[in-house]
Amino acid sequence: MIKKMLLSTMMVVSGVTMISCNRDDDRINKETENSEIGAISLKEFSLEKTEISVKRGKTEKIRILSGNGNYNYTQNLQVAIINLSKDKEYLEITALQDGGTASTHVTDIKSGKRIKITIHTTK
Numbered sequence: 001m002i003k004k005m006l007l008s009t010m011m012v013v014s015g016v017t018m019i020s021c022n023r024d025d026d027r028i029n030k031e032t033e034n035s036e037i038g039a040i041s042l043k044e045f046s047l048e049k050t051e052i053s054v055k056r057g058k059t060e061k062i063r064i065l066s067g068n069g070n071y072n073y074t075q076n077l078q079v080a081i082i083n084l085s086k087d088k089e090y091l092e093i094t095a096l097q098d099g100g101t102a103s104t105h106v107t108d109i110k111s112g113k114r115i116k117i118t119i120h121t122t123k
Helices: 002-039
Strands: 051-055 059-066 071-073 080-084 090-095 101-108 114-122
Touching: 051 059, 051 090, 071 080, 090 114
Parallel strands: 051 114
Antiparallel strands: 059 090, 071 101, 080 090, 101 114
16 A cells, blocks of 8 residues: 555656656747847848949949948959948949959858949949
């Protein structure tokens, strides 16, 4: 009789412990999901235009409409020089020759989105 009561008590305690642990796991999983959702908040990357004409020796700007603040870009130093403005709101393009065309890619580092820009240089 004592063995049956002891066995029954152990089963009840084990069941309560398992249910209690399961509830903790659910709480931890919800906290983890919320922190992961809040941690990644990237802005869409977009430019004012993707094609521009620039006179030799002059500088024109392409406004960055939205993005995450850090950008990489390729250069074609035979046709034009590209710089990011100090406030990171514009790409500044200076033509080095006339009558040339070049393509460059600007990449938002955080999102990985890449946009192609075509540069035409004129007299």
